[in-house]
Amino acid sequence: MTIDWWTLAIQTVNVIILVALLGRFFFRPVATMVADRQAEIASGLAAAKTAREAAETTRAEREKALAGVAAERSRLLAEATREADTQKAALVAAANAETAKLRAEAEAGIARERAAAERAVAEHAATLAVSMAERLVARLPAEQITPAFLADLVNALDALPADRRAVASAELVSAAPLAGADAAAAQAAVAKSIGVTPTLRTDPALIAGFELHAPGLMVTNSWRADLAQLAAKAHG
Known part of the structure; x- marks a missing residue:
């Protein structure tokens, strides 16, 4: 086989020229177009990433705001519940206090009415007792009751300390008049003590x-004093 070197050289030159022409008028524009497209795609991807990040930030902020709203709502509900419980407890306590006050006032009123009724009954009984005692004593002969009262008076004097019985003068008051031997006996009995x-x-x-x-x-040792003491106990 014989090689035609001129033909080969011409074809090589043609290939070189063709490659140069393709590189200048086809591959370079295509490369530029590819580069521009790549840049456009990269820009789009960057924009998409930025938008996605912004969306994520917005979503996070919205979720945070929603969480804050939920927390504030829970706090307000809890505070309202506590306030309601406090108001309820205060109202219940006030109602219980008012009920206790009314009950105490009613019980005190009943006690006062009962005490007044008891005092009225006691006073009436004491009045009747005093009246009956006065009528009873009025029927008794003075010579029967005078010695007893005098003996009790002398006993009361004897029970006192000596310094209290040491008086310079004294008056003996009797319910019935004393005369003769009765008067002398009464004066002697008292003088012996004082x-x-x-x-x-x-x-x-x-x-x-x-x-x-x-x-x-x-x-004193008299029926009047005894009746006064009885009346005082009844009124007390």
Whole structure:
């Protein structure tokens, strides 16, 4: 086989020229187009990434805001619940206090009415007892009850300390008039206890019995005093 070197050289040159022409008028524009397209795609991808990141940021902010709203709602609900419970407890306590107050006032009123009724009954009974006692004593002869009252008076005087019985003067008051031996006996009995002979005076208001009056000293043993003590207990 014989090689035609001129033909080969011409074809090589043609190929070189063709490649140069293709490189200048085809491959370069295509490369530029590819590069531009790649740049456009890269720009689009960057824009998409930026948009996606912005969307993610917006979504995160929205979720954060929603979480904040939910937390605030829960806080407000909890605060409202606590306030409602506090108000309820206060209202219940006030109602219980008012009920207790009304019950106490009612019980106090009932107690006062009962006490007043009991006092009224006691006073009426004491009045009847005093009236009956006065009528009973009025029927008894003075000579039967005078010695008993005098003995009790002397006993009360004897029970006092000696310094209290040491008086300079005294008056013996009797419910019934004393005369003769009765008067002398009464004065002697009292003088033996207090050291001085008392003067005599009559006071029918005593009903029965005696009272001894002296400076800084008064001893009574009379039916009037007994009835007054009974009436005081009834009124108390």
